[in-house]
Amino acid sequence: MKMEKILVPICVVLLIEAVMVSVVGGHVHQEQVNIWPMPKYFSNGNKMLYLSNDFELTTHGSKYGDGLGILKDGFMRFKGIVTLDHVIDANFSRFEQSAFLKGINVVIHSTSDELYYEVDESYNLTVPAAGKPVYAHIEANSVYGALHGLQTLSQLCGYNFKTRLIEINMVPWTVFDQPRFPYRGLLIDTSRHYLPLSVIKKVIDSMAYAKLNVLHWHIVDSQSFPLEIPSYPKLWDGAYSATERYTMAEAAEIVRYAQRRGVNVLAELDVPGHAGSWGVGYPSLWPSASCKEPLDVSNEFTFQVIEGILSDFSKVFKYKFVHLGGDEVDTGCWQSTHRVDRWLQSRRMVSSQAYQYFVLRAQKIALSHGYEIINWEETFNNFGDKLDRKTVIHNWLGGGVAEKVTAAGLRCIVSNQDKWYLDHLDITWDEFYMNEPLTNISNPKQQKSVIGGEVCMWGEHIDASDIEQTIWPRAAAAAERLWTSSDKLARNPRQVTRRLAHFRCLLNQRGVAAAPLAGPGRIAPEDPGSCYTQ
Template identity: 30%
Template sequence: MKLYLSLPLFASLASAIWPIPVQYEHGDGVLFISEHVSFNWGAGAGNVGFTDQHENTYIFRANSDEISHVQDQQGGYRKRASSDEYGNASEAPTGDDMVDYAVYSAHRTIFKRGFVPWKFHPRDWEEPDPDEATYITEVKLELLQEDPEDIAKPLAGAVEESYALTLTKDGQATISANSSVGIIRGLTTFTQLFFQHSKEGAYTTLAPVKIFDAPKFQHRGVNLDVSRNYFSVKDIKRTIDALAYNKMNRFHLHVTDSQSWPLEIPSLPELSEKGAYRPDLVYSADDFRDLQHFAAIHGVEMITEIDMPGHTSSIYLSHPDLIAAYNVQPNWNTYAAEPPSGTLKLNSSAVSDFLETLLDDLLPRIYPFSSYFHTGGDEVNKNAYTLDDTVQSNDTAVLQPLMQKFIDRNHDQVRAMGLTPIVWEEMLLEWNLTLGDDVIVQSWQSDEAVAQIVEKGHKALVGNYQYWYLDCGKGQWLNFDPSIAASNWPFNDYCAPYHNWRAMYSYDPLSGVPDDKQHLVLGGEAHMWAEQTDPVNVDRMIWPRAAAAAEVLWSGAKDENGQNRSQIEAAPRLSEMRERLVARGVGADAIQMSYCTMNGTQCALGLS
């Protein structure tokens, strides 16, 4: 019996794929999967035009320490425990490295990171009987085209992420794609077909399965601020793993800001030595390389941001001559969006020399792993330049040509390293700068801003703070003197209320963008600013709400009929994704109580 994706089916059964595929049909047959399953990885075999044709066979066996062994074409078993052991960590992984790790990760997900789906069935539900089951013993992986050279660090749209997945009723599984990244996405979907049995093993109740899938948007990411509060490398890797499992392909690391400079710059060691909160709260050069490689092996490109010229007052602690209006008290808000105030001086040759040294050190270490560099540019307060001894003015007519020179200098150096610059929207829309045609503009303030960006011919990234800011709704993190406390009660933050997953799911990145300009919207990001988020609560602040943005970016905000996607259909699927994230070690927040997921549409309103 074949069943197609539909509301009545998915309201009560655990058969979810997140994000929702373009085409998905399945049956109701039960298949178990052997823990000794082999993955046959054919790259180029039998296909014209490949310069590197080969095959790998991965055969897994359980070990007492629960680490799998993998047998490849060279023979013998290789015990592997982490992504660090795939490829050369100082170089971008190849497509082979990425698939190699994806196979290992898929096996681990199915057998070590699964869950028993009792929450998604009625109380009288019985698990399938494994005694007379048919087993999947082989998964074929077919790469249909040769990977592009920069498979691990593509420009938006340069790598095709589509895939096709079939699973026959007798247990024949095949994933085919036009790139290694597509194979990774297909393997991610494959793992979502399976659940753990309470006794042992893993199974699906969906055979046969036929899926074709491809993303709506080319850039799908999460932005994590690690300057306001410090997050360990382990915390960041867990975030990258979770976003990759939601088929996101970009991780934006907002690594420095006014409050701290936690990134080691070997040629300028004093930046982190004096600018970090503590000497041990620093990302070393090795940590930075490790994070970039970890992202790349997951099919995710890490984009690093050094925000400037504003949001830079932490530089003062090591280079006071470079910063204007540093930590003005008590009226810091005259000069900055947050304390401590401070901005790079705008007409200083010393600042130019400093940035030359900084970027000469940093950009070559980014280049192997990314095609982008984010130069910031948000919330620059013109009043700060009245205290800048190289300017002494807040007049736009004076400041604008100096900002143009500042951005041109930075972007010329970024381009010289072979990277594409990204800026926040203010540089284009508030400062009215002339930006190169290659510059991508990241918007955060409004849909109208996105429309203005694309009207000017620039590619845009969306992330409207009224929908996709994950920090909103917790209330003010500032303290108020009794003289003004009453007028600020009840102390809401600027972007309240809290943006629940339904609000995030309702956002259309193309809202207000003319049809003939929609191709310029590359995608977007959900943003986790960290004034009130630290390692204790970061998981539940990001997940599973960012997964709602992930489905919008992968599948589009509208369904096949052009209507807004249904919350009633999405809720049980997102609840299941939440369980999968928890099984991966992510402290994701709950979507609904178990009663709702066990009882179909009984927790819905408005059904006729």
């Protein structure tokens, strides 16, 4: 069940905009505010509060029962990332009680804790300058909107080394915020290099800091098959080693961990190509021992295995979508294998028709398990009019695809490799920031069919040793493009450099190995100096 959006009366919006122009000496510029990504609306003042030593969470007026403890856990994480292990040893008695923020009251209108596609992620945040006692307030329709509100509040807090207290500057604050796109993704690749569970969890934590909400888990590929599939246990033989594996229980733990942070997990099963590792345990899935992919289209067992995998997926991966790949399919293997070629001839198929047959049959299996499908763009480029209408096309080859896909009545996710591939280390953060998913799309219906975008962390040259500095801060630049309303986005990336540098340093302080802004991806600091100037 979908919840209604928080509606802000136009008079309130105008009031907020008016306050933005009136406070702090007459003007409030976005660059005076270190929030990333930039909210839809905000206003602030010029006073200061300190967090009380017994800062508390209250939920007066909330309908949400927090039976799973999602809000409580979010509040405890908030306190952890705000404190950052600093020692709070001030003499509290020398401060007036009115100088302290006593706590935060969170009002959530929905009783549900279900995380689903297009769940309402909006929130209102207010931090007053005075009160008896002083409480901040978050109002949201879902607990996941409330978690975003806590993330924003955490960025307003900082440790003061003179007072040895956590302070909030520029109060009073009023923030109204909601995402521009419902799908804001980050792909990780655990086939090219295995990523330990602890590393995946750290990636999820950092995604929440930037308000990204979909972890696209490219679990298996040609190189390895690290995930346990109970229906076909020998698929696990395709793992690199006996230790570089994930049990289904561990996959469920990743889904649970992500959900508690407002992050959906999108599982990918890339077929029929990118599947050479499948045949290690089940050699009959290969067209031949010397020609190992794409999967054998002529073998009914191939589709039985896909059925089994997706059946097992459906018990763990509860997101609305499953990714079925479909990219880079070289059908020459089918033609060069006599047995498969005879099968093609008996059905009067050429290899391109067999490619279509395979993709559409895999789609039907996914649909039977309640999934909607995401496919890489080659499927659209080759037979877009034959795809199920519940298909989302995942762009990656270049620009202009979203315009064609939405004109054809399908949905699209933008990940064009020349701008949003994190493993392309020559792409700088400003190029990530300026990549616009709605380029050349002016029709409102088509715009709505672009459900969002995704930055892709392909793993050929990335493992646990360098994944964080390869993702951040460039993924944060894309995160603002996907979260912030178009009228608040900077037209020139130089306008946000200082604010992004501040966010990058904040990630470092929170234990995320984000690289400096200067230079291409994954660069090391060139010289001694402040984090904020690198």
